[in-house]
Amino acid sequence: MKLEKTTKHRQKEEKRRFDDACGLAHALELLGERWAMLVLRELAYGPRRFSELKADLQGISANVLTQRLTELESRGLVRKVRLPPPASVQVYEASEWGLEAVPTIAALGRWAARSPLHDPTLRMSHVSVIMSLQTLLSPELADGLDARVGFRFGEADYVTTLHRGRLQVERGEVHDCDVVFTGAPSAIAAVIHGGAPLETIDVEGDMALAKRFRTLFPLPPKIG
Amino acid sequence: MKLEKTTKHRQKEEKRRFDDACGLAHALELLGERWAMLVLRELAYGPRRFSELKADLQGISANVLTQRLTELESRGLVRKVRLPPPASVQVYEASEWGLEAVPTIAALGRWAARSPLHDPTLRMSHVSVIMSLQTLLSPELADGLDARVGFRFGEADYVTTLHRGRLQVERGEVHDCDVVFTGAPSAIAAVIHGGAPLETIDVEGDMALAKRFRTLFPLPPKIG
DNA sequence: CCGTATCCAATAAGATACTG
DNA sequence: CAGTATCTTATTGGATACGG
Numbered sequence: 001m002k003l004e005k006t007t008k009h010r011q012k013e014e015k016r017r018f019d020d021a022c023g024l025a026h027a028l029e030l031l032g033e034r035w036a037m038l039v040l041r042e043l044a045y046g047p048r049r050f051s052e053l054k055a056d057l058q059g060i061s062a063n064v065l066t067q068r069l070t071e072l073e074s075r076g077l078v079r080k081v082r083l084p085p086p087a088s089v090q091v092y093e094a095s096e097w098g099l100e101a102v103p104t105i106a107a108l109g110r111w112a113a114r115s116p117l118h119d120p121t122l123r124m125s126h127v128s129v130i131m132s133l134q135t136l137l138s139p140e141l142a143d144g145l146d147a148r149v150g151f152r153f154g155e156a157d158y159v160t161t162l163h164r165g166r167l168q169v170e171r172g173e174v175h176d177c178d179v180v181f182t183g184a185p186s187a188i189a190a191v192i193h194g195g196a197p198l199e200t201i202d203v204e205g206d207m208a209l210a211k212r213f214r215t216l217f218p219l220p221p222k223i224g
Numbered sequence: 225m226k227l228e229k230t231t232k233h234r235q236k237e238e239k240r241r242f243d244d245a246c247g248l249a250h251a252l253e254l255l256g257e258r259w260a261m262l263v264l265r266e267l268a269y270g271p272r273r274f275s276e277l278k279a280d281l282q283g284i285s286a287n288v289l290t291q292r293l294t295e296l297e298s299r300g301l302v303r304k305v306r307l308p309p310p311a312s313v314q315v316y317e318a319s320e321w322g323l324e325a326v327p328t329i330a331a332l333g334r335w336a337a338r339s340p341l342h343d344p345t346l347r348m349s350h351v352s353v354i355m356s357l358q359t360l361l362s363p364e365l366a367d368g369l370d371a372r373v374g375f376r377f378g379e380a381d382y383v384t385t386l387h388r389g390r391l392q393v394e395r396g397e398v399h400d401c402d403v404v405f406t407g408a409p410s411a412i413a414a415v416i417h418g419g420a421p422l423e424t425i426d427v428e429g430d431m432a433l434a435k436r437f438r439t440l441f442p443l444p445p446k447i448g
Numbered sequence: 449c450c451g452t453a454t455c456c457a458a459t460a461a462g463a464t465a466c467t468g
Numbered sequence: 469c470a471g472t473a474t475c476t477t478a479t480t481g482g483a484t485a486c487g488g
Binding site: 021022023024027028030034037038041058059075076097101104105106107108110111112115116117118119120121122123124125128131132135189 | 244258330335
């Protein structure tokens with residue numbers, strides 16, 4: 001005989017909980033769904049529009065992106081904002097608290113880079129490239145070095161400031177930089193993390209600084 | 225007209241990848257599936273048997289647990305070990321590298337505890353309770369305090385050592401402790417994190433120490 | 449162009465029964 | 469105890485149609 005429907009039909013509202021007071025379990029309820037952490041990553045350096053997110057999160061479908069954004073908004077990680085005229089476009093931005101999770105998820109990325117299964121030749125978004133710089137910067141190697149380094153990825157520009165072994169990041173027009181890297185995100189990542197020749201991207205400014213800069217972000221050792 | 229089957233039928237082997245070189249995306253391929261991080265959490269303090277995992281991960285089904293363990297094993301985070309006779313039982317243990325992810329996922333838990341949606345009255349496993357102590361310990365509050373504190377949860381015992389603002393953890397028999405807490409995981413968590421009266425659990429040993437100990441693990445402030 | 453909503457096929461998760 | 473096998477339900481992704 002069959003039990004009617006199922007023993008205890010879950011209500012739609014309380015679907016798929018872990019029912020675990022552990023903070024980690026709650027973290028997974030907040031942003032454990034597929035794509036959710038990657039959406040938050042894309043918002044790490046400022047608000048983005050729906051179509052940008054869809055383009056940079058290669059493979060996500062519009063309906064899933066809509067759902068993830070709605071969920072993240074209802075949970076307080078993301079806000080839906082309409083920019084004032086004349087721009088007047090709709091953007092999504094991470095809340096203060098949502099941004100606080102970013103260093104932790106970046107640390108997860110650093111940990112995963114030690115996996116032999118990791119394939120660094122795949123596509124990267126510009127956000128991923130900038131985040132990898134912040135995450136992999138070695139304070140020892142950067143010790144005593146001050147620099148203002150610009151990035152032009154085509155769809156987005158960043159200015160990063162190296163100071164006291166930390167890399168501060170701002171999105172926006174490149175100006176007053178000591179050196180500027182121009183190229184697709186994957187190409188720039190290949191130069192900085194993969195040891196590809198500097199000539200494969202455009203570099204303007206202090207070439208000696210450019211050469212030193214690319215040595216400051218050592219990949220963690222692969223596991224054996 | 226319909227395209228035959230689908231435009232590009234994914235091979236089973238390359239199912240559901242993110243196709244993103246970002247370390248975070250790879251982390252999610254390694255342990256982003258439902259339950260995977262919680263399985264790893266359960267292995268944080270030593271090997272566990274299948275039935276223990278199934279019991280402590282309330283709500284997981286046997287087939288999903290089997291699948292998560294198999295996947296984590298094939299990815300190098302977990303090893304399947306048969307203990308030598310006379311025990312001769314099968315256990316699962318985290319690899320060195322797998323253990324390296326634990327502080328990061330614990331940090332995610334700490335972040336999530338600030339959510340107003342977090343319900344700390346739900347069930348906790350003994351591993352979660354011990355991990356919450358390690359994660360929430362305030363080095364400032366614990367400054368200068370040395371203590372050996374035991375926990376008897378019924379199904380498992382731990383000895384924790386407070387030294388130099390850090391809490392070291394070992395699973396195993398309680399002995400030579402300054403104070404020992406005995407009770408269900410949720411009851412002990414309620415006393416230490418929730419401010420429940422000390423009398424709701426068993427405390428043996430230095431009562432003054434017990435009273436101070438429970439103040440060393442402040443919850444992060446709720447957002448609001 | 450900016451999204452939303454809907455439908456459908458393919459997977460993943462869940463419940464439960466069952467086997468060595 | 470340690471899982472498999474099987475069936476049901478939920479989620480995902482892809483395509484496409486729709487509203488501002």
